[in-house]
Amino acid sequence: MKKILLAPSILSANFSNLEKEIIDVMSSGADLIHFDVMDNHYVPNLTFGSMVLKSLRKSNITSRIDVHLMARPLENLIHDFLKAGADSIFFHPECTDHIDKILNIIKEYGCQTGLVFNPATSLCCLEHVIDKVDNIVLMGVNPGFGGQSFIDSTLGKIRKVRSIIENSKLKILLHIDGGVNLKNIADISRAGSDVFIVGSVVFESKNYFSILKKLREQANNIY
């Protein structure tokens, strides 16, 4: 059985109690935390910056935190998030003219890298930098908001990236971000996703343990 990772996106969490929300989802069976940084320029929404991550690291949060930058310019932000304690930094290739350089900076810091592709963004830069990429994130929605519907054409893109990863023989995790729910997670899993970034389906649920267990069962229900 393949290993399924569930990554709650704290975009949909209760920000007034973020530390507790993270502790609760992690103790309820989540594998890692997805930290959505939105800048009101690249995407039409504004969330939180590196100071929030720094505070979480000063408290009891030791879980893996993947920082997803939906922001530009990237250069200063990358350094701030590396220092604040990110385990991984994911960025959208269209947010920089220097994809290779940014990947190098993240790797040199000992952090994991990730490239994020919107539903209509071409994968063409991948072939030039795939050996520097630890994670590939495919958006199932146009970025900016939680609670949107999954764009079905993403399934074909997942299959395509899965085969790129298999052919590369590299150890790259494939994440799907946006619109994942109990009804579509098995199809998404079958298409080849390893990590399921789940926002509203988890945080709008009254019982994190129960929803994460059901999501994992469905994601494993692929044969």
Ligand SMILES: O=C(CO)[C@@H](O)[C@H](O)COP(=O)(O)O
């Ligand atoms: O980055 C984003 C949206 O831009 C995602 O991480 C969403 O936060 C996922 O939320 P749901 O679609 O699962 O509600």
